[in-house]
Amino acid sequence: MPSSTKPATRTEIVELADQLIRLKGFNAFSYADIAGIMDVRNAAIHYHFPSKADLGISVIGEELKRVAAGRQDWAHLPGDEQIKRIMQGFFDKSRKGMICLTGSLTPDYETFSPEMQHKLVEMCEAILDWVAYCLEKGREERTLHFHGRARDRALLVLSAMLSSLLLSRVLGNNVFDRMMDQLLKDLGTSPAKWVEKSPDWLL
């Protein structure tokens, strides 16, 4: 099982799979899609990821790493600021017509292997944990205001971020802005300004 040697191809496969999952869903993309873009054969992907579940688990694993890195890198920031930065990440995806992994993968949960289901649960809980931590931090800092448990509030916040991507793709981009504005107002903090980052392919 290759894991730590030449990472170029392997990494590109995972990145492409991530994009395809966010665009079309796990059950709607195939190894052929990735192979076509990378100009390698189908079997090259099977070499790195014997089964599609292996690939899915790796995609989720990378997201878990990003969550862990975000928690570390932004640990010094106030809770409300962290929440707004997480939202900015969602904004970036929405402007590329992409949805979040939670919104893409949870609907297909029943079609996954037990291992992939477990990994998905792990991811959802990690994200929820982070959001709950930010909310509680913001409440202690008196910049965020809400009643009830931080964990329960995190469910509603994550819910809104997740759905804003689903619904803005269907009903128009302004849905994202409207929902996030309302959400931040509910939390008693100032609305954020979403910065339109230049797309990757321009850099």
Add this chain to the structure above:
Amino acid sequence: MPSSTKPATRTEIVELADQLIRLKGFNAFSYADIAGIMDVRNAAIHYHFPSKADLGISVIGEELKRVAAGRQDWAHLPGDEQIKRIMQGFFDKSRKGMICLTGSLTPDYETFSPEMQHKLVEMCEAILDWVAYCLEKGREERTLHFHGRARDRALLVLSAMLSSLLLSRVLGNNVFDRMMDQLLKDLGTSPAKWVEKSPDWLL
């Protein structure tokens, strides 16, 4: 094109498709699944629904009928009561391990035919309209309390209902109850009690 004659088979196909979409997603079920359950041949389904998109459009069409019927039948009820009944509908689905059509179909939006995409937009807007109407009604009746436009608030309410099904399947059933409790508290109304209906196959 058959549409108004003997409806037994046709109706059963649409009902099964609806269940399969809510369980596994549109791209994860096949005509063979339905044919297997009904003990008819694949082609029988193609007779009623030449393409899979036709079937999808019919499933969405039935949901639109249910929304229209719900608006009519419950028109005499107060806004907060209507909201709670809509939530009860979501509760019923959640206890069957099913998600809502919006949560199942919007992630796969990009893989649909233009006609099916359009029908899905129609459905999302119809549901949103209804929720917004209930919220505004409840606000006028002074049983629901929120700031901002009813339409924007409806986005957050629909968002929470949608996600509660996605997340409770992954994180456990109590997620639904926790989210709906918080949501109703935010709207300044009393929490609802979800009645566990006996499953269809017992009646």
Add this chain to the structure above:
DNA sequence: AAATATACTTACTTACTAGTAAGTAAGGAA
């Protein structure tokens, strides 16, 4: 220099996908 591991390709299998063409039994209308 020989052996081994890595990262593939070529060529293939099995299973399933949506979709179609042609035939047929049953019922109603002309």
Add this chain to the structure above:
DNA sequence: TTCCTTACTTACTAGTAAGTAAGTATATTT
């Protein structure tokens, strides 16, 4: 009685899915 429609079945096509076995070039280790 004949004709036509409805509601299928049987038998098929063409394409795609995930997955595999065997071979190969290149780099690394012994």
